[in-house]
Every structure is written in structure tokens, then in C-alpha cells.
Amino acid sequence: MESILIINRLLCSSLFYFRIPNGLWQDRLRKVKDAGYNCIDVYFPWNFHEMSEGDWDFNGDKDIKTFLKMAADEGLWVVARPGPYICSEWDGGGLPSYLYTDRNMVVRDNDSRYLDHVSRWFDQVIPVLKKFEQGHNGSIIAIQLENEMDFYHTKDREGYISALRDMAEKHHISVPLFACAGQGDLYGATGFTERVMPACNFYPNDKDPNFESIAYDYYEELQQQNYPLCVTETNRTHFFLRRLLSVGTKLLGPYNQVSGTDFGFTNSINNWGDPVAFLTSDYDFGGMVSPEGLLRKEHSEGRLLGQFINAFGSSLAEAKSQPDEGIFFEPTMLDGHSPYSLQLVEGGKALFLPNTGDVDQYILIRKGTVSFPVQTVFKVPVCRCQIVLYDVPLATWACPGTLKYSTAELGLVKTEKKQRIMIFHTEDRAEISLKLPKNTKVDVEDMEVAQDDDTWIFSFSAMSDGVEGAIKRLSIGFEDGTSLVIFGMSRANAAMVSEITSSGGVKYMNRLSETEGKMNSKKFHADWTYIDINEREWLMKSKQVSQPLALEDAGYFRGYGWYSSLYLNDQSQHVEGVLLHKASDVVSLYCNSVYEGTSTPGGGFVYYPLKNTKEELDFIIRTEIWGHTNFHSPLLPALSINALKGIDGLTVVHKKAELGKGWSYLPLNEELSEVPVLDMEDAAWKKTNYDVFLTSAQPKKGYYHKKIVVETDFSDHILHFEGIESLAKLFIDGEFVEYVNPLQPYVSISEYLDGKQSCTVVVYLEQYYGESGGIVSLLSGNVAHHWSMYGMEEQELVKASKLQSAEGKVEVSFPFKTVSGQMGWLSSSLKFSDSSGSIMMFPKGKNVKLSIFFNDRLVGRVWLPSKSRPEFRGGGQYRVYLPSTLANNSGNQLHILTEAIEAAEGAVLEGIEFREVIE
Secondary structure (H helix, E strand, O other), rough: OOHHHHHHOOEEEEEOHHHHHHHHHHHEEEEEEEEOOOOEEEOOOOOHHHEOOOOOOOOOOOOOHHHHHHHHHHHOEEEEEEEOOOOOOOHHHHOHHHHHHHHOOOOOOOHHHHHHHHHHHHHHHHHHHHHHOOOOOOOOEEOOOOOOHHHOOOOOOOHHHHHHHHHHOOOOOOOOOOEEEEOOOOHHHOOOOOOEEEEEOOOOOOOOHHHHHHHHHHHHHHHHHOOOOOEEEEEOOOOHHHHHHHOOEEEEEEEOEEEEEOOOOOOOOOOOOOEEEEEEEEEEEOOOOOOOOOOOHHHHHHHHHHHHHHOOOHHHHHHEEOOOOOEEEOOOOHHOOOOOOEOOOOOEEEEEEEEOOOEEEEEEEOOOOOOEEOOOEEEOOOOOEEEEHHHHEEHHHHHEEEEEEOEEEEHHHHHHHOOEEEEEEEEEEEEEEEEOOOOEEEEEEEOOEEOOEEEEEEEEEEEEOOOOOOOOEEEEOOOOOOOEEEEEEHHEEEEEEEEOOOOOOEEEHHHHOOOOOOOOOOOOOEEEEEOOOOOHOOOOOOEEEEEEOOOOOOOOOOOEEEEEEEEOOOOOOOOOEEOOOOOEEEEEEEEOEEEEEEOOOOOEEEEEEEEOOOEEEEEEEEEOOOOOOOOOOOOOOHHHOOOOOOOEEEEEEEEEEEEOOOEEEEEEEEOOOOOOOOOOOOOOOOOOOOOOOOOOOOEEEEEEEEEEEOOOOOOOEEEEOOOOOOOEEEEEEEEEEEEEOOOEOOOHHHHHHHOOEEEEEEEEEEOEEEEEOEEEEEEEEEEEEEEEEEEOOOOHHHHHHHHOOOHHHHEEEOOEEEEEEEEEEEEEEEEEOOOOOOEEEEEEEOOOEEEEHHHHHHHHOOOOOOOOOOOEOOOOOOOOOHHHHOOOOOOEEEEEEEEOOOOOOOOOEEEEEEEEEEE
């Protein structure tokens, strides 16, 4: 990459083949190229190509050879990011979930068992990347090892990254290797491993006025290590990217500039919610190309920045950044900070002026005794980073003379044997000052001219007679026979220029590309049918297990899993409720065919109140893997990078006893190194109730102590700290058991009792400003037995949709209602015309979750508003993309798996709107 950076700056858009059908790859690549970008970065998700251990697939939408060839054919460099961990809000961050079934394996670390698996992945993907390296058959200029490892608790960073580097080099990789830091910890990301370049990811507020000084520190630090500043991920606005360019960034990599779709069960969950968030199937953070391929405003902004970068070539690529302390403003701008500029190799500077304020700025620039502009007023709009050139030799473009300054921005440049053509643009009025040799011929069309000896000032407006779009022209003829033609035009027009012709004219892109894209409402003929699903018929295929297994242990890595259990309540004891253990991601409980509700417990315990005294309790628990987390977090068990899904057990709770009274408390200034033993002769111990001891100390620290007796009639005992707000540590008979916090208020103590009828409970509480320690209760009951399991992944669900009996289907219309807890298939055949493009689908309703299958492909999952719905992040929450590449003219089968997921009320699907995408 360093050799490529010598001749150019990289404007790099992320573009993920695995989120775009292969029939649309070329379209998206061309839209990136049309946006002025010269590079793409590409993740390669390991678990996209190895769905189960040893089952490799590189065909169709997974054909990375075809994708890389297309990128090279379009003239785009490629930064390849094969992981093994990629993050990317993708299921498991790309790590196959079968890895997690090995409880002794340590992922993302220097662990031989893990590295053996990584080696198998690298043996598949690295040879392909080698084949498409720059200088061979393709355009790959760098390969990333790992991703934002500084967020993770890797123990042996250098050993791990060294192992990945050696695996890559075993396949004779010759392009640079790098690893990116997610929060600025370059050592944490790379271990400072030899031959692995550190890179940075920045996600600040676009308008942070101090950002340049922060980034410049990294620029200088990396310069000392003989590395360029490469920003592999950052915000998407070109206002911000210009700011990054000003501090010498060689690789500008806005993340997810081309949006996409998480087809199938490839979504993830992570800690972006309160605390858990489910990622939408629509993968869109507002980049310049929407998931359905429509262009947004930033696409035009990209063209302007790309034009500027290309206008200079290596002169800009080799430019050095520095605070420009010789420049001042009237009035003061940039909160008194010096602006940053790039010292161009051929001479002169590119000065960057970001307006991070809330109002437009009108300024005069002062450099020594010279102030400019002279004839116009220079406006810097809000959220705009203007680039001002000054003292730039025209020899940069093989012309005599000097560009003294320009408040119009430089855009497209064309160089021919005897003629140079340059486009400058502005939103208002701007001026260009040139120092020209004597005997130069100047011909001006529709520009104002002022001359002082050999210095000329040309000013022009973006408007002409109140109409935007007129082109102003300046022709300069030199004594040696060469000429320079300068066009002045509006910013909007400059963004749309596709070509300067050999005759000196300009051609424009299709004006439709300026818009944010269009979707037309279009009525498609759709006769809907519906059939209820009898889940018990599916469970007839289940296998008996001695205890509930994690879905991955049973071989289900993406999709649904069902558990059934029969609990014999021999004495018909009163039942308080049901407690599911380690449950995730989407969990629905049925008892004796009665739906009790759906929850998203994040891998922890979840309690269902259940008043029942029947002798037999027949349980069915439906679970769905929404996705393995892409970002490790200690907040909930399911947010651990190696978390397994499904449930771990079920306790029928027969008794709930509050334990609030009769505690002893030892107030302390600091936590003790050992658990204190109660000594009632010691006056330091206070007789009190749980969490009622008053003190003015902040924070309040101390140990609560109580002996509890459990009933031998019950086999399972769980402590519940209801409403806890503070951090707590729980000890049983002096042994640390677990941290308790608001997100994980249940703790099973059965294994610590080991058949005993009593135990000593000690709770260390550290409370700040009135935080509650919760209300402590003991839940006692028995675990369920007689377990069986069954699972269905995407293809099994497709088969199930086709096997529904035609006799059982009924015609339905909207609004369509179903009873609580019911699953069913809602089906239709959509007839597209020959001219139909892609379709966006917008379901509306409440208390229903939808999995949409379009021509045997799971294209999206949508959870309509309900009380039990978790927080969603990532893109449009109620939209589904039906790509044209999956459609056919003979009839398109749409099967929607519906789940009515609110116990208190039924579900209603009010309607489904379809809109045709016009690209």
C-alpha cells in the first residue's frame, strides 16, 4: 500500500459483496467509481463461506474471485479484510459459531486450537487474495489482519498477530499487512508486531472543533514509525473526510458508504441498546448508496472530493500536513486554532477551512501583508470544509505562472499535449488570482477581471441572471504555444461533470443521480393466503436429550430451535412461575399449549409468572438465534463473543420467599481482600435488614451477611435481586459465586449447596448516591426433565413453507389478525412486469414478527412495534429489500413466517406496501 500511496491518496469506500446479490456487484462498484473513489475495502466473513465445519462455499453470492476481478476491471484498488474476526455488525463478527462449542478454546488470542481453525480459513481465502494482488491479476494493495483488537481482552497480542502474519506470509503475500485500532490504542490493535502496519478508525462527532489536533498527533506518531496515517474506518460525510485529509491522512476509509442487506440469519446482536440491540436486516447507516442502490447527496460530495484529489496526483499524495500558523482570519475562525494545510510537493499549499459552528462564516484570509479575497466575500457554510489553494505553481500542471490563491475550489482537470483545462466551482461568488508571465494572452467570458502588473484577479458567480448553471470561461495563451482554459461554474454543476471533451466542452452525468433516489408506489397483484403452523408436528421430528443443549451443540448455528419438556407435578403443588436459564435470543414459552409470552433476555435468566397446579406441565420453548454478537461486551452473557444460544434449563418455581429481614452488616471504607466472618461480639457488625443501613459515606461500602435455610422438597434454588441498581458480589459459604447487577439479577446457588439445607450468604455492596441493592428473594423449585430438541435453519424453513397443505390455506385480506403466540405462513405470488426493478416492501401492524422468504431466500426479518420488542439498530426497521436479481417474470413466491409475539393481545398486520425502485 505504501507504494500506491506514493502516487495517490486513497479515497476508499467499504463495499461488502456478502450484503449485495452478485447480479448487482458491478452496479455498486460503478457507483463507487462514479463517486470519485479510487479504492474499496472488503471484509471476507469466515462464517459466510464455512456455514458448518469443513463445508466450504465460494459460489454464487460467495464467489469472491468474480467480485475481485470485477473490482480490478473497474479500476478500483482493494483493501482486503479477511479477519478472522471482522466485526461489521455481522453474525459473530464472522467467526463460525461452531468454534464456541469447544469450551476450552480461546478465540481471538494466541491459542493453538483456535489458530488451527484460523489456519484452515486462511488456507481457503489467502491464496485467492494472493492471486488478485496488485501487480498480478488484480488490484489488492493491502490485507488487514484482525479488526479493532484494542477493544478486546486479548492476552498475547504480539503472539496472536504474529501468528496471523505468518499464516498470511506462508502464502507469499507481498502487499502490506496491517491491523486497525478501534479506539486509538495502536499497541492494543497490533502488539507492535513487525511487518504489520498500525491503522486507525475514527468515529468522532463530525463537528468536533478539536478533531484535527487529535488526528494530527497520530499522524506525527506514525511518521516517527515510518508509517503513513491510514484511517480504515470513519464517518461518511465528506465534510469530515476533508478534515481528515487536512492532517495528512493517506487512506480515507468511510465505513459502510455503500449500504446493503443482511440476508438470511446473518444479523448480529450487540451492546448498542439498553443494553442489548438487535441489528436490522436493512444494513444502512446513511452512506452515499442506499441498500437498494439509490444515490444520496454524499455521492455528489464524493465526486467533488475525488476530483480535487485526482487534480494533483502525486503532488498531493506526497504532501506533508502541518498547522498553518502563518494564516489568520478576520473575523476569527476555528476557535482561534491554526488551520491545517498540506504542503504540496510542487510548491504551494492547500488550506482546509472547516466550519464546525452553527452559522455560515464570512471571512477574510490574511497571509503576511496580503489579504484575500479582494473583490468578493468568502463564505464558508455550516458543515463545509472549504479548500483554498495559494502559492501553487502552475508548473504542477505543466504551465508557467503561479496560482496566487483561489476561493473557488479546484475540480476536474484535463491535461493534453498543448492544452490544460481546469474546472473551478463555487456556491456564491469566488475569485482566482494568477501571476502570469508577460506576453500572456488572456480571453475572458463572463468573468470580472482586475490586473496589477503581472497579477490578475478573475471573479465569477455561480449564478447568471439569477439562474444556476451558466459556465464562465477564461482562456490563457502562453508564449510557448500551450494554453490554459479555466471553467467557472456552480458547485452543483461541477459535481455532475463526467468528462471534459477534447474540444474543451463538458459532459454531465444523468441528473437523476443528484437526487436521493426515487421509489414509486406501485400496485402489484397479490392474493394472500394463510395457514396456521402446528409446531407440535415439527417437534415430532425432535430428538430426546438428557438436558437442553445449546443450539450450536446440537448443530444449529443459525435459525430456530425448539425445546420440549414434561414436568410431573406429582403433588399438584402450587406453581409460582417458570424460570428459564441462560436464554437467548428470542424466547417464547408455551405451557400446556397456552402461550405465556416472548422475551429477549440476552443470555440470562428470564422469569414467567405462571399460576398453575396441574399434575403435568407440558412445556414448549421456541428460540430464535437473531445473531451472535459482533462486539464483545460483559453486560449480558449473550454479548460475550463466544456465547451460545437457546436455553440451558428450566426451573418450575413453587415458592418465592423474601429474604429482606435479619441480616448483619459490616460497613467499611474499602473492600476486604477476604470475605469477613460474622462475629456478633464485634461491635462493628450491625444487626439490620438488607440494604437499609444508613450512612453519610459516599460511596457506601460494606458486607451483608445472612444464613438461609432451604427446603429439601426442592432441588433448585435461585436468588433474585429484584430492582438492584448497584454492583454486588455474591459469596456462598465464603466462596465467590458471581457478580450481580441490574442486567443480571438472578443467581443459581444450587451447586454451592451440594445437598446441604443451609448456607451462609454474603453480599458485598458498593453503592453510589442512593443506588438500591434491590429486594432479595429466594426462588425454590425443581428443574424440568424429559427433554427433546429440534431445529430449523434457513433451508429447512424454505422446505417447510412449501410443504404446507393447500387444503388448509385460507384466503385473507388486510388488516389480518392472529391470536397471541400463533405461528403461520402468509403467502402470495407477486407478478412483476418486464420493466420492474427491485422492490421495497413495507409491512405495517403491531405485535407481529415477520421472516420474509422471497423465491426461497430469506431476505429480511422485521419485528413490528410491541411491548416485548427489543431495541433495533443498523438501518430501516420496517423495510425489506426484494432484489430484482432474485425475481422472475413467471411468478415470485413470497412466504412470510408470522409470529404473534405479545401475550396480552393478538397481532394485526394492517397491510404491506410495495414500492418499485427507480435507479
